[in-house]
Amino acid sequence: MSITPAEQEAFARDGYFVRPGSVPATMVDALNARLSRLITRCAADHQDGTRKSLAFWDILRGSRDDASVCWDVSRGEMPARAEDWEARAMRVGHGLHRVDDLFASAARGQAIGSVLSALLPPPAWIVQSAVVYKQPRSDVVQFGLHQDAAYLTTEPESLVLAFLALDDMDAENGALSVVPGTHRDPLHVALAMGPDGFYPVEGRPRPERDYTPELLPMRRGTVAFIHGRTLHASGPNRSPRPRRALIVHAMSGTSRLASNTWIQPPPEGFQSI
């Protein structure tokens, strides 16, 4: 069985559950090493002119099917050597499972894919996969309280996020926080992608409630499974350590993606897990 009755119950009650020790340290090390390679390759593409724009939203919009890197350009000139660009990486995706065998096996394997499959009416489809990269002592990557279903809206709703900690995470380096039970809220806003980022296409006032986020410190190798409407957030990285997370979003093939959603299925359709 891929999930226990207690996990099923927690998901229904709280809108998330956490599984420590899901991915062995050797696999986490291998994913981080592969990540470095993908980032250096992308940097080399910029240096030889294969990739041009360094603008965040240009890169994000074009990132559905590959391993594009969004860069922190706020710290001046990019480094001379491609290997040194990793210190500027903010986000890598959103098709890691499509272009890289190791990330594909992580996304589809026992620790993530099987659990997503157990949570979703079959068939379960991977919509996107990416690494969120918070650099040491940097506040450029942080997230206010949001529902992922706002920017990946499925009808009827079936979105689930798997969040794999690739580093130990705590309050100091920007661990995830969630507001238990908020998956029972309606979708507060639906977002589409414009030239300068996401903009609201449909919104309802957020219910008058006191949202108290709960910090989820995680050891590397932990996976959290989060309902698409569960409010979550994460702060800046104030530590000298990196904070990397693999995020994999999945939906049921019995739903469809809203037409305003920034990711649409590739021509051959989404792949089942």
Ligand SMILES: O=C(O)CCC(=O)C(=O)O
């Ligand atoms: O990496 C994180 O802390 C949160 C990521 C997230 O919520 C998102 O990408 O929507």
